[in-house]
Amino acid sequence: MRETSVVRTAVAPVALGVAVVLLWQWAVTGLDIAAFILPGPFAIGEQFANNLDNVFAGMLVTGVNAFIGLVAGAVLGIIIAILAALIRLIDGLAAPIVSALAVVPIVALAPVLYTMFGAGAETARQIVAALAVFVPVYFNTLKGLRQVRPVHRDLMSSYAATPWQSTKVVTLPTAVPYVFTGLRIGSSLAVISALVAEYFGGPVGGLGRAITSSASSSNYGLAWAYVLGSILLGLLFYCAALALEKLATRRTGG
Amino acid sequence: MSAPAPVGTDASRTEATFAVEVSRVSRVFAGRKGASVTALDDVSLTVEPGEFVSLIGPSGCGKSTLMRLIADLDTPTSGDIRVFGTSARQARLNQKYGIAFQQAGLLPWRTVTGNIELPLELHGAGKAARKNRARELIELVGLSEFAAHYPDQLSGGMQQRVAIARALAESPSLLLMDEPFGALDEMTRERMQNELVRICGETRAAVVFVTHSIPEAVFLSDRVVVMSPRPGRIRDLLSVKLGATGERGENLREDEAFFHAVSQVRELLHGEAPNAVRGVDSR
Numbered sequence: 001m002r003e004t005s006v007v008r009t010a011v012a013p014v015a016l017g018v019a020v021v022l023l024w025q026w027a028v029t030g031l032d033i034a035a036f037i038l039p040g041p042f043a044i045g046e047q048f049a050n051n052l053d054n055v056f057a058g059m060l061v062t063g064v065n066a067f068i069g070l071v072a073g074a075v076l077g078i079i080i081a082i083l084a085a086l087i088r089l090i091d092g093l094a095a096p097i098v099s100a101l102a103v104v105p106i107v108a109l110a111p112v113l114y115t116m117f118g119a120g121a122e123t124a125r126q127i128v129a130a131l132a133v134f135v136p137v138y139f140n141t142l143k144g145l146r147q148v149r150p151v152h153r154d155l156m157s158s159y160a161a162t163p164w165q166s167t168k169v170v171t172l173p174t175a176v177p178y179v180f181t182g183l184r185i186g187s188s189l190a191v192i193s194a195l196v197a198e199y200f201g202g203p204v205g206g207l208g209r210a211i212t213s214s215a216s217s218s219n220y221g222l223a224w225a226y227v228l229g230s231i232l233l234g235l236l237f238y239c240a241a242l243a244l245e246k247l248a249t250r251r252t253g254g
Numbered sequence: 255m256s257a258p259a260p261v262g263t264d265a266s267r268t269e270a271t272f273a274v275e276v277s278r279v280s281r282v283f284a285g286r287k288g289a290s291v292t293a294l295d296d297v298s299l300t301v302e303p304g305e306f307v308s309l310i311g312p313s314g315c316g317k318s319t320l321m322r323l324i325a326d327l328d329t330p331t332s333g334d335i336r337v338f339g340t341s342a343r344q345a346r347l348n349q350k351y352g353i354a355f356q357q358a359g360l361l362p363w364r365t366v367t368g369n370i371e372l373p374l375e376l377h378g379a380g381k382a383a384r385k386n387r388a389r390e391l392i393e394l395v396g397l398s399e400f401a402a403h404y405p406d407q408l409s410g411g412m413q414q415r416v417a418i419a420r421a422l423a424e425s426p427s428l429l430l431m432d433e434p435f436g437a438l439d440e441m442t443r444e445r446m447q448n449e450l451v452r453i454c455g456e457t458r459a460a461v462v463f464v465t466h467s468i469p470e471a472v473f474l475s476d477r478v479v480v481m482s483p484r485p486g487r488i489r490d491l492l493s494v495k496l497g498a499t500g501e502r503g504e505n506l507r508e509d510e511a512f513f514h515a516v517s518q519v520r521e522l523l524h525g526e527a528p529n530a531v532r533g534v535d536s537r
Contacts, residue, residue: 151359154327158353159376160346169376173363 039221047221048228054210055229062206063233065122066194069129070237073190074183076130077137085145086167098138106131107193110200125197125206132193133186137179144178145171180245187241191234207233272336273428273460274301274324279333281319281486293319295485297333303427306454306461308471309479310519316486317464318432324462325353325430337428349377351428352421352459356436358413360405366392366416367401373423391419394453411442418450422457429454429461435470444507447473468523472496472515473507480522490522 021041027033028040035043048055084091106128113124148171156166198208207230214223281294294316301307309317322328323335326346337345345351352373360369370388379387392401395415405413414434421429435443447470454461465471471478472494482489494515496506506512 149357149359151355151357152361154322154325154355155353155359157327158325158346158351159373160349161376165376169372170361173361176363 035220036218039224043221044224044228047219048225051222051225055207055225058205058207058210058226059229059233061122062191062195062198062208062230063236065125065197065206066129066190066233066237068126069194070133070183070186070190072126073130073133074137074186077134077182077186078141078179081138081141081145082167082172084142085171086163091142094138098135101131102135102139107196107200110197110202114201119201120203122203124202125194128197129190129194132189133183136185136189137182140178140182140185141175144175147174147178149174177245177249180241180248184238184241184245187237188234191230191237195230195233271339272300273303273305273338274299274462275336276300276320276324277334277336279320279323279330279335281316281323281328282331292485294323294330295487297486297488299479299488301428301460301462303338303460304458306463306474306476307479308463308465308475308477309481310465310468310471311481311486311489311523312466312483314486315481315483317481319486320481321430321432321462321464325351345428349373349424350426351430352424352426353430354414354417354421354432354434356433358405358410358417360413360416360420362405365402365404366397366408369405369416370420370423372420377424387423391422394422394456395419395449409442411438411446414438414446415449418453422453422459425457425459427459429457429459431461432464433466434463435467436465443467443470450474468516468519469507469512472512472519478515478519480519482525489525492518492522494519 024038025040025042028038080090080094084094109131110124110128113127117123117127152170152174153166156170159165161169195206195208198206199212202209204210204213207226210226211223211230214220214226276297276299279294279297280292283291283293285291293314297316297320299307299320309320311317319328323330324337324342326335326342335342338350340348340350361372364372367385367388370391371384374384374387389401392398395418397412397415397419400408400412405416408416414437418431418434421431435446438446451474461474463471463474473496476493476495478492478494479488480490480492481487492515496509496511496515
């Protein structure tokens with residue numbers, strides 16, 4: 001039983017991945033596809049290996065932007081959600097604005113922000129990432145803050161607990177799993193937003209700029225190597241957030 | 255009584271008179287489209303300090319509502335409730351009672367110790383005092399080996415014992431319990447009842463105990479309050495007191511007096527005999 005589950009969860013997807021890579025390589029060489037349309041995976045791998053330092057440097061720049069955005073957006077989302085849960089007026093004020101923010105393609109703000117903060121600063125990218133993270137964290141946190149069980153509410157009331165005590169002892173811990181779900185969604189959005197924001201200008205060095213510049217200089221293998229780097233960066237963020245979520249929900253699932 | 259007493263003494267005497275004094279309380283819940291439900295209609299009841307009173311009746315008789323009113327988790331539409339001589343609200347603010355619900359309602363992210371310490375922590379008890387009190391209480395409910403466990407690692411009966419320990423944390427002189435054993439199986443339930451009798455013997459707290467189990471009410475109580483539904487009213491009060499709290503044990507369940515009291519409560523609940531006849535019968 002155990003062995004079959006290992007085969008299912010690990011071996012099977014790896015085998016599929018290898019098969020896809022081989023099929024891709026075969027298609028590129030066999031059908032003679034031009035490199036500017038689609039380079040072969042081996043060529044991409046080669047470029048990735050040759051430019052490891054550059055790819056890592058790009059991952060670091062974009063990663064730092066995404067991380068700052070993630071932290072700022074999450075902190076802001078959690079604080080405003082707490083205020084909205086405590087004060088009805090703030091909830092009423094924030095609801096339409098956040099809903100509007102949710103439908104705005106936030107990366108579209110990047111060009112405007114570059115002119116606001118100067119094209120030499122990373123600030124615009126961090127703000128874009130923060131705004132993208134803010135929305136799911138805010139909505140999930142607010143939902144979590146409204147999940148307090150009636151028996152816990154009665155209990156706090158019977159203790160004559162102050163609103164702040166109830167918030168600290170019951171409401172926030174109840175909301176924690178929801179906050180982490182919001183963070184998990186936000187984590188990939190942070191990377192995507194920080195990276196795509198680079199397409200619209202700003203300083204060079206990040207993965208986004210590297211992808212566009214290598215593509216425009218016809219270095220397609222290298223462009224794809226940077227794409228591979230962005231995938232790894234996104235996975236890193238997502239897995240870290242997922243691990244945090246698992247840790248946080250250990251005691252609240254039941 | 256005859257000697258002229260200063261005003262202060264008089265006030266303190268009223269305070270000492272009843273643990274709970276419910277006078278002519280009604281609670282009407284407003285429904286949709288002007289329809290309203292009378293959960294309690296003109297209910298009066300007193301509970302002596304140290305007395306164990308059970309509220310029993312079918313669903314919808316307002317027994318839980320009455321308990322929630324005493325706990326000031328809800329307010330009566332009319333009438334007055336006094337707990338140890340103060341208003342129900344003041345009693346709640348002064349932490350005069352401990353409470354346990356049908357659901358244990360433990361905080362899943364806190365250990366057994368953490369859950370029991372919760373009320374002490376909220377009311378500013380010191381760390382060492384909290385630890386000591388929690389250890390005492392965990393011993394009292396027989397969970398010493400589980401002090402560091404989380405609620406999801408405990409059975410339903412154990413969780414309920416933690417909830418009772420938590421209710422006792424601040425040594426309240428009134429304990430309010432809303433079907434605390436309702437979700438437990440019969441065997442666990444009887445064991446918990448034995449323990450509750452022992453605990454009450456040790457703490458000497460007055461108890462208002464909501465239940466829909468007749469044997470449970472008879473076994474535990476000094477007095478059983480039989481309620482009837484729609485609207486919720488007190489149909490009758492029955493003194494059972496089958497021996498001192500400390501002496502009640504497993505053998506009481508086999509006792510003739512126990513069976514007699516059980517059938518009396520059952521008759522009252524089903525309302526078969528007319529009031530007058532029953533009154534003669536039971537006293």
